[in-house]
Amino acid sequence: MKRVIHWFRRDLRLTDNAALYAARSAAAQVIPVFCLDDHILSRPDVGAPRVWFLLESLREIEGRIAARNGRLVVLRGKPEEEIPRFAREAKVEAVFFNRDYEPYARRRDETVSARLEESGIQARCFSDLLLAEPESVLTADARPYSVFTPFFRAWISLPKQEPLPEVQDFGGPFPAAGGGVPDSFDIGFTLPSDFDPSAWKPGEDAARRRLDAFVETCAAAYDRQRDLPAVDGTSRLSPYLKFGNISIRQVYQKTAAFAKFVSELAWREFYFHVLWHWPEVEHSAWQPQKRHLQWDDDPERLEAWKKGMTGYPIVDAGMRQLLTEGWMHNRVRMVVASFLTKDLHINWQEGERHFMLRLVDGDLAPNNGGWQWAAGTGVDPRPIRIFNPWLQSRRYDPEGAYIRRWVTELSAVPPERIHEPHLMAADEQRRYGCIIGRDYPAPIVDHHVERQVAMERYRAVRQDAQPSLF
Ligand SMILES: Cc1cc2nc3c(=O)[nH]c(=O)nc-3n(C[C@H](O)[C@H](O)[C@H](O)COP(=O)(O)OP(=O)(O)OC[C@H]3O[C@@H](n4cnc5c(N)ncnc54)[C@H](O)[C@@H]3O)c2cc1C
Structure with a gap:
């Protein structure tokens, strides 16, 4: 293919990004796109600290893309409209993205995919966020697990994929389109005065450094220290995993020897599977x-x-x-x-x-x-x-x-x-x-x-x- 889009969502990294890697392997030029989603930004439970982490991560990846012969395009609006519109304008042959499991994202991705296909543009979706897909961890009678221990036994026995290499070259920047990465304030979010952003350094580099530091200094003592809040004994990788500054495969590769830590990664997967199989939990008790x-x-x-x-x-x-x-x-x-x-x-x-x-x-x-x-x-x-x-x-x-x-x-x-x-x-x-x-x-x-x-x-x-x- 000549030109495709990689649609970034919660996968803000260049290393071990399944859809991005596939896009680069398939096409001479990849246009990296992020769409500030009006629907998400207007939800009453979206807070300024999280938006700040997102925007800082975008700023970092924008620089990394620029250093790799590319240019991040930032759109704003409804992805169901913006992504197909931009894909048509940019005359791409396909849009690559990673699978999301949240009820809203599922509906959004179905609509975007259908609209792209109507315009003769391929929609290519990849598994990336989890070590095991919801369809691959099922009981003997093909039902989802609702109890963690048997889920874990099935999950841990599955083979885990190795991380993919970093994408080094986007094949040329696409001419200016969309805006740059805005400030939180410009999109209606003011950081609460009691929030101290210096506690975090968003982005792919910082995520990798945090993982390395955790493996070197804390991982061996994790099972003894993880319950002590006064000790810096856990990885603090959660925001990086939330925004995909680091992949779950990168984390697993370096921590597979630490059984207790791996079981916590499995809790994360368990809850994603639960949300996939029982999307109604978003609004009501599972029981x-x-x-x-x-x-x-x-x-x-x-x-x-x-x-x-x-x-x-x-x-x-x-x-x-x-x-x-x-x-x-x-x-x-x-x-x-x-x-x-x-x-x-x-x-x-x-x-x-x-x-x-x-x-x-x-x-x-x-x-x-x-x-x-x-x-x-x-x-x-x-x-x-x-x-x-x-x-x-x-x-x-x-x-x-x-x-x-x-x-x-x-x-x-x-x-x-x-x-x-x-x-x-x-x-x-x-x-x-x-x-x-x-x-x-x-x-x-x-x-x-x-x-x-x-x-x-x-x-x-x-x-x-x-x-x-x-
Ligand atoms: C009421 C409540 C709300 C929570 N809300 C969130 C949330 O919004 N986002 C979030 O990422 N986690 C949430 N957790 C899970 C957990 O508290 C955090 O993932 C963890 O504290 C993050 O710190 P860490 O990265 O140092 O964890 P570590 O102990 O270093 O664990 C490594 C990773 O494993 C995963 N993990 C660890 N514990 C859990 C767990 N109990 N459930 C699911 N995944 C886990 C996380 O991805 C975490 O980054 C919540 C837990 C509770 C009890």
Whole structure:
């Protein structure tokens, strides 16, 4: 072929990009295109930190493409209209892109493909985002797995592909078309004042460096350290995987020896498969009976949770890390999600939305999966999981180092008091410079009471449910 388009979406890299590599192998010239999708940008759960990460990644890849005899074309509008229109104008023979599994993306890609074919332009779709496709991990009677352990056994036994080489030459820049990469502000997104972008360096180079650093320094201790939020013991690759600054095959190739880490990659795949097979989870509980759970409408408590002002230090530390870094440690994500749903009795979808608004790695499949797991409404059904925030805090942040980093009001409080500072006597509060109710809130609810309420509500929708307490 003479000229084709590679349509970038969540695959913002030049190395091991299945569709891009195939495009370059098939054609003399590849026009790299990104379409700022009005539908996605106007969704109420799309937040400025994530858009910032996207635009910075685009800026980086724009430079890399320019250095490789190409030019990134940035379109803006509805991809169903913009991609076929530009493909016709540029007189390309085919549009290459990587498969996406989200319900909206599936509909969009079907429409774009149909419109391209109507114009005599091929639509070529490739597997890229996952190590195994949803159709390849099925039970003996060809059904999708809804429990993780058997899914994992089937998934791990499948052969995994090696990464493809980097695309070195786009075959010549296409004459100016579309705009450049805009600033967040220009497309209606203002970074929240409490978000600190210096926590991240978006882009393919930074992603590779992060992977290398993780493999060299942390991977061997991952299974011991991954649950300790005060330790930099996880990879922090999630935003890079979200935007495809690095491929899952590159990550797997370097980490295959670390079994616990690989099982976390499998959770990611599991949730993508769940979303593919049961797209309705985007809007409702996977377990039908859990759609009838009773939730409270309590804007004040929801706001306290969002701001990190619940009086539960481990919860508040996590929520403040989220606001500042656009990221939260996985153990703490589980704790704050349990707290919202089991202690405040607020619908998991409120938490899911807030996470999407503030996370740089906000990603429908793992976010929805994580929230439904924590709320006990999703796949992998178990007895009700009720986390005791004080016990979680003592177990996973025993010295209180994580709490102290994010809840600075408690910075002088010693380890034996920091998990339940409201139990400090008046003289202790004075000694440690933290008056409860003035400098830091008293707990907004009593976990022992709310745990009972949660049990009753869960039992009401599922008579046989036995609670399991962590
Ligand atoms: C309530 C809740 C919401 C979540 N929302 C998101 C989200 O929006 N986006 C997101 O990428 N992850 C989400 N997760 C999963 C997990 O918390 C993050 O992937 C992880 O904390 C990212 O940090 P890391 O890259 O250092 O992870 P590591 O521990 O280094 O793991 C490596 C990679 O494995 C994957 N992974 C790890 N743990 C999980 C998991 N439990 N489920 C699915 N994939 C996993 C991620 O891609 C991660 O980057 C959520 C979890 C919960 C409990």
